[in-house]
Amino acid sequence: MARLGHLTTLNTDVLVVGASPAGLALSLMLLRSGVRVALVEHSTAVHDESDGEILQPAGQRILDQLGVLDGSRLRGGRTLHGFQVLERGRKLHDSDYRRLDAPYNRLLALPQRHLREELLASVARLPGFEHLPGYAVTSLSVRDGRCTGAEATRLGTLRTRIRASVVVAADGRLSRTRARAGIDAGRDEASVRDTVWFTPPAPGRPTRQVRVYRAGDGALLIHDTFPDRLRIGWTLPRGGWNDRASRGVAAVRRELAGIVPELADVLEEHLVSVEDVVPRAGFTALASAWVRDGLALIGDAAHTHGPLSVQGATLALEDAVVLHPVLLDALAAGDVGRARLAAYEQMRRPVAEALARSRSGRARAGLGGGGQAASLLRAVTAGVVNRTPYGGRATRRIAYGSSPVHVRTETLTGPFAGRPAGGSPRAGGVDRLAS
Numbered sequence: 001m002a003r004l005g006h007l008t009t010l011n012t013d014v015l016v017v018g019a020s021p022a023g024l025a026l027s028l029m030l031l032r033s034g035v036r037v038a039l040v041e042h043s044t045a046v047h048d049e050s051d052g053e054i055l056q057p058a059g060q061r062i063l064d065q066l067g068v069l070d071g072s073r074l075r076g077g078r079t080l081h082g083f084q085v086l087e088r089g090r091k092l093h094d095s096d097y098r099r100l101d102a103p104y105n106r107l108l109a110l111p112q113r114h115l116r117e118e119l120l121a122s123v124a125r126l127p128g129f130e131h132l133p134g135y136a137v138t139s140l141s142v143r144d145g146r147c148t149g150a151e152a153t154r155l156g157t158l159r160t161r162i163r164a165s166v167v168v169a170a171d172g173r174l175s176r177t178r179a180r181a182g183i184d185a186g187r188d189e190a191s192v193r194d195t196v197w198f199t200p201p202a203p204g205r206p207t208r209q210v211r212v213y214r215a216g217d218g219a220l221l222i223h224d225t226f227p228d229r230l231r232i233g234w235t236l237p238r239g240g241w242n243d244r245a246s247r248g249v250a251a252v253r254r255e256l257a258g259i260v261p262e263l264a265d266v267l268e269e270h271l272v273s274v275e276d277v278v279p280r281a282g283f284t285a286l287a288s289a290w291v292r293d294g295l296a297l298i299g300d301a302a303h304t305h306g307p308l309s310v311q312g313a314t315l316a317l318e319d320a321v322v323l324h325p326v327l328l329d330a331l332a333a334g335d336v337g338r339a340r341l342a343a344y345e346q347m348r349r350p351v352a353e354a355l356a357r358s359r360s361g362r363a364r365a366g367l368g369g370g371g372q373a374a375s376l377l378r379a380v381t382a383g384v385v386n387r388t389p390y391g392g393r394a395t396r397r398i399a400y401g402s403s404p405v406h407v408r409t410e411t412l413t414g415p416f417a418g419r420p421a422g423g424s425p426r427a428g429g430v431d432r433l434a435s
């Protein structure tokens with residue numbers, strides 16, 4: 001880093017905004033390919049406990065290919081063998097992951113903190129890595145319509161200007177990088193739900209599955225997680241949590257215990273105040289564009305799925321895997337324009353669109369509505385389908401998606417040959433800042 005008064009400057013190949021699992025996984029792949037990476041993360045804590053934990057087999061396989069799965073699990077995680085959706089005591093959906101091929105014939109409840117720590121430990125020892133923890137990206141640098149880096153600030157006083165050939169926004173569903181680039185988030189306002197999370201201790205009470213209980217106007221997701229806790233997420237229509245909270249914690253406990261009577265004692269002991277839950281707004285979104293000249297969006301910044309879909313973290317890792325060779329090609333060619341980066345969006349956007357379509361299909365079909373008779377019919381159909389080969393195929397599709405993604409391991413060794421001479425592609429000159 002060079003110092004210009006109180007402003008530090010840094011030249012790199014790729015600037016990754018957000019040390020999310022996807023941002024870290026992309027950094028790891030690029031560094032192993034010999035590409036320099038600067039990673040900016042505005043939080044100093046490794047992570048908030050309530051975000052995406054459940055990893056699908058596709059995500060586990062990616063982490064294994066990157067050599068970080070075992071280390072992450074050793075930090076603490078839980079193996080779960082299925083995913084069920086229940087309504088009025090009946091199973092509407094039942095995916096048994098034990099029907100898949102080993103070793104990824106399971107779901108993993110892996111606290112994001114453990115995954116991030118393991119990934120960070122792997123990237124930190126690689127040459128070409130610049131880590132800026134506690135720095136928030138406060139503006140994007142744009143020249144002639146092309147993103148050329150960003151400015152990051154720590155504690156409002158330390159400023160660093162990062163010059164990069166490409167900026168990758170891995171800064172989540174509320175991505176400011178996306179907003180600064182003028183890209184519409186494509187948020188579906190009708191999808192906005194209140195979501196509250198609660199992780200009570202529950203030693204000796206493993207669920208061994210992810211269960212979603214549909215009840216009234218809400219749904220409750222429950223699974224066990226490290227260390228001897230239950231992770232309980234409750235989604236409600238917008239405003240639904242405030243209504244409940246205003247009626248008091250005893251009423252909340254009664255409603256929850258009505259849905260999961262087997263957990264009444266856990267709720268009684270540990271849900272003693274409405275402050276015991278962590279509120280998080282849930283919504284779905286599909287950004288209008290995922291690439292611009294010198295810029296790409298991955299993970300929730302590009303496409304956000306409801307927390308109960310338990311697929312967001314895996315999809316974000318897949319984005320990183322698909323973007324990695326596209327970036328290598330673009331850097332080798334010295335052309336990081338939108339047309340070259342578009343290969344990434346062409347491969348990944350249809351996946352996000354298909355998920356959005358299946359979500360609205362389920363909503364149109366009234367999953368969760370339609371009264372007892374409709375619920376019984378769905379339960380019977382699910383029971384029959386889940387025992388057939390079709391049920392196995394459906395589980396595989398959720399586990400790996402319709403077009404499985406593999407890490408291009410052959411690109412992970414040796415220095416990246418295509419680095420532009422002199423490293424920084426555009427030293428000098430004044431870039432316009434979009435804040």
Ligand SMILES: Cc1cc2nc3c(=O)[nH]c(=O)nc-3n(C[C@H](O)[C@H](O)[C@H](O)COP(=O)(O)OP(=O)(O)OC[C@H]3O[C@@H](n4cnc5c(N)ncnc54)[C@H](O)[C@@H]3O)c2cc1C
Nearest residue numbers: 018020042052053054136137171172299300310311312313
């Ligand atoms: C409550 C909840 C529960 C969920 N449960 C699951 C689940 O069980 N399974 C699953 O697959 N998915 C789940 N999801 C979705 C999942 O968390 C995300 O899809 C997943 O984390 C991928 O997100 P990401 O990689 O895009 O970024 P994120 O994980 O959102 O991380 C973004 C990072 O960018 C950083 N950042 C933001 N702005 C800046 C800035 N200006 N400068 C620097 N850094 C910045 C943030 O601090 C953060 O570290 C859940 C989501 C929520 C909200």
